[in-house]
Amino acid sequence: MSTDVNVKLDALPGLDSDALPLEVKDLHVEFRTRNGIARAVNGVSFSLRAGETRAILGESGCGKSVTAQAIMGILDSPPGFVTGGEIRYRGVDLLKIREEQRRKVRANRIAMIFQDALSALNPVFTVGFQLSELFRKHRGMSRSDSKARAVELLDLVKIPAARQRVNEYPHQFSGGMRQRVMIAMALALDPEVLIADEPTTALDVTVQAQIMALLAELQQERNMGLLLITHDMGVVADVADQISVMYAGRVIEEAPVRDIYESPSHPYTKGLLESIPRLDLKGQELSAIKGLPPLLTDIPKGCAFNPRCRYAKDACRQDPVPPLHQVAPARSSACHFWKEVKADV
Amino acid sequence: MSDIVLEARDLVKHFPLTQGILFKRQIGAVRAVDGINLQLRRGETLGIVGESGCGKSTLARMLVGLETPTSGDLFVQGRNMAKVSGAERRRGRRNIQLVMQDPYTSLNPRMTVGDITGEPFEVHPEVLAKPKRRARVQELLDLVGLNPDHINRYPHQFSGGQRQRIGIARALALNPEIILCDEPVSALDVSIQAQVINLLEKLQKELGLSYIFIAHDLSVVRHIADRVAVMYLGRVVETGTEDQIYENPTHPYTQALLSAVPVPDPKLRGLRDQIVLTGDVPSPANPPSGCRFRTRCWKAQEICAQQEPELTVRQSSAHPSACHFAEVRDVVHAQQ
Numbered sequence: 001m002s003t004d005v006n007v008k009l010d011a012l013p014g015l016d017s018d019a020l021p022l023e024v025k026d027l028h029v030e031f032r033t034r035n036g037i038a039r040a041v042n043g044v045s046f047s048l049r050a051g052e053t054r055a056i057l058g059e060s061g062c063g064k065s066v067t068a069q070a071i072m073g074i075l076d077s078p079p080g081f082v083t084g085g086e087i088r089y090r091g092v093d094l095l096k097i098r099e100e101q102r103r104k105v106r107a108n109r110i111a112m113i114f115q116d117a118l119s120a121l122n123p124v125f126t127v128g129f130q131l132s133e134l135f136r137k138h139r140g141m142s143r144s145d146s147k148a149r150a151v152e153l154l155d156l157v158k159i160p161a162a163r164q165r166v167n168e169y170p171h172q173f174s175g176g177m178r179q180r181v182m183i184a185m186a187l188a189l190d191p192e193v194l195i196a197d198e199p200t201t202a203l204d205v206t207v208q209a210q211i212m213a214l215l216a217e218l219q220q221e222r223n224m225g226l227l228l229i230t231h232d233m234g235v236v237a238d239v240a241d242q243i244s245v246m247y248a249g250r251v252i253e254e255a256p257v258r259d260i261y262e263s264p265s266h267p268y269t270k271g272l273l274e275s276i277p278r279l280d281l282k283g284q285e286l287s288a289i290k291g292l293p294p295l296l297t298d299i300p301k302g303c304a305f306n307p308r309c310r311y312a313k314d315a316c317r318q319d320p321v322p323p324l325h326q327v328a329p330a331r332s333s334a335c336h337f338w339k340e341v342k343a344d345v
Numbered sequence: 346m347s348d349i350v351l352e353a354r355d356l357v358k359h360f361p362l363t364q365g366i367l368f369k370r371q372i373g374a375v376r377a378v379d380g381i382n383l384q385l386r387r388g389e390t391l392g393i394v395g396e397s398g399c400g401k402s403t404l405a406r407m408l409v410g411l412e413t414p415t416s417g418d419l420f421v422q423g424r425n426m427a428k429v430s431g432a433e434r435r436r437g438r439r440n441i442q443l444v445m446q447d448p449y450t451s452l453n454p455r456m457t458v459g460d461i462t463g464e465p466f467e468v469h470p471e472v473l474a475k476p477k478r479r480a481r482v483q484e485l486l487d488l489v490g491l492n493p494d495h496i497n498r499y500p501h502q503f504s505g506g507q508r509q510r511i512g513i514a515r516a517l518a519l520n521p522e523i524i525l526c527d528e529p530v531s532a533l534d535v536s537i538q539a540q541v542i543n544l545l546e547k548l549q550k551e552l553g554l555s556y557i558f559i560a561h562d563l564s565v566v567r568h569i570a571d572r573v574a575v576m577y578l579g580r581v582v583e584t585g586t587e588d589q590i591y592e593n594p595t596h597p598y599t600q601a602l603l604s605a606v607p608v609p610d611p612k613l614r615g616l617r618d619q620i621v622l623t624g625d626v627p628s629p630a631n632p633p634s635g636c637r638f639r640t641r642c643w644k645a646q647e648i649c650a651q652q653e654p655e656l657t658v659r660q661s662s663a664h665p666s667a668c669h670f671a672e673v674r675d676v677v678h679a680q681q
Binding site: 059177205234285286287292 | 535
């Protein structure tokens with residue numbers, strides 16, 4: 001790898017190569033809109049080790065994508081503002097460094113892929129141009145060298161006939177191939193952390209399987225931390241090591257993947273798992289979670305899930321918000337009655 | 346009268362591809378649906394699964410009469426819809442209604458919920474006299490679990506799941522026997538998805554409806570369907586009861602599709618038989634010769650390029666499967 005950029009990265013205040021590649025502490029994000037302040041993220045914490053896959057699981061509006069955008073520093077601002085917390089890359093608080101320094105971290109150390117590859121890629125430039133741009137801007141390479149690297153990258157993500165296809169435009173690629181191009185772009189500068197925001201939601205299942213297999217392979221090769229943002233519990237069960245379940249801007253349960261599917265200890269997680277159609281329950285009614293997620297401008301007092309929860313008691317309807325209780329080593333649940341929920345099969 | 350409420354025979358829809366501005370010449374055709382036979386019995390749910398571009402939505406549009414078939418026949422309650430008079434065709438269409446995928450764009454934002462749900466009566470005024478309509482609309486809203494007092498609200502005042510309920514109420518307005526659901530839950534979150542599926546099942550029991558349920562989510566289809574047809578590039582490649590398709594799939598495409606679905610159980614990770622297909626679906630404007638799946642199939646041999654396999658029961662397949670080399674392979678359960 002080229003050196004000049006890494007030299008500049010060394011100059012980051014407090015960089016500690018032994019610290020975790022990504023650590024988020026008590027992150028708060030709000031959107032100041034005409035209809036009031038929408039509190040999208042309300043104190044989210046998690047960490048990501050090298051080579052680990054952490055899934056952030058949640059439904060639309062739970063704040064999972066906003067968390068990712070805040071980490072990348074691509075939040076639409078205004079109306080979005082990070083109002084508190086820390087986002088640490090190897091010990092460096094990304095919220096405290098200057099924007100130029102942050103640009104160096106972005107793509108170089110922390111990269112991101114998006115759900116909709118067609119709108120994430122620029123339609124008026126060739127795929128090769130967009131890939132080689134990274135090398136020209138971040139590494140100062142020449143046009144021909146960077147083009148050669150672009151071809152290598154397309155090869156890496158298994159796009160057939162990479163040498164020809166490098167000169168094509170995004171619309172000439174199929175959905176799965178576009179997602180591969182985006183993965184290539186994210187991996188171009190060899191990042192330590194990859195954030196994948198619903199990477200396969202727009203794809204068919206057979207293509208989804210291809211993309212997830214590719215991501216897993218590349219992650220292992222590079223010992224990269226993968227932050228997978230998704231609502232698909234099937235995908236999570238297949239690839240994740242750790243899970244953080246989010247609801248109304250908070251992490252409400254955190255656990256290793258096996259534990260969470262075996263014995264969920266938060267009523268929301270339990271409800272999500274039960275609402276998946278299952279083979280042994282065919283012909284029976286699905287146990288849906290009643291009601292709707294709250295508006296982020298008007299989150300209920302106490303536990304945000306209480307209006308939909310079948311375990312809710314008076315304590316849940318009053319502040320303070322239930323803290324994350326330690327359920328087991330490396331497991332926590334933000335429910336006052338986690339013992340009851342966990343024991344209830 | 347027979348038990349079959351809807352039947353398609355050799356249904357074909359080709360969209361012409363033209364060249365030239367003033368004098369348009371046809372240079373080819375997109376074979377969106379290319380010869381489909383299916384039957385729907387009273388009170389049952391027929392699931393249709395397939396990936397994008399396989400023709401399932403075009404099929405749906407033909408079944409409800411939004412698209413005229415290029416060839417083939419469609420029978421609704423034994424009557425050939427292409428041969429009956431205009432008035433009878435209108436009556437036939439009353440019997441088959443559509444629930445659409447996207448609850449955000451399939452409702453007119455400028456109409457109230459009452460107007461949306463009551464619009465079918467404007468199209469078919471003979472069904473219900475005007476003074477009775479408002480009460481009927483409120484009854485419908487109640488039936489789908491919405492507050493009847495919200496009749497004067499607009500779609501934007503409802504959430505996605507509630508909007509899908511409005512779409513269902515509209516489909517039920519004319520007391521149809523057949524409801525065609527085109528991806529009714531794929532735009533919804535998991536917890537809301539379950540609510541809508543439960544509603545559909547409840548309505549089926551109460552009103553004795555027959556459903557055609559089109560979806561790409563195989564676990565949802567498995568939950569709701571009695572019989573399943575798997576489509577690939579405008580053709581049905583395998584059809585059977587829900588059990589036959591999921592437990593004993595015999596067509597390689599069905600097997601690949603099933604094995605690609607992630608199972609929400611981390612204990613099965615790495616234990617299932619996973620088939621990762623290479624490449625993309627070929628263009629329906631220029632489908633491969635012979636078997637259409639052969640370009641992505643690991644079993645393909647010369648015969649597959651020369652001879653199109655028929656959708657029929659074979660020695661190795663107890664239910665109809667369109668593969669020369671059909672054989673059972675369990676892809677859903679953990680391997681021993």
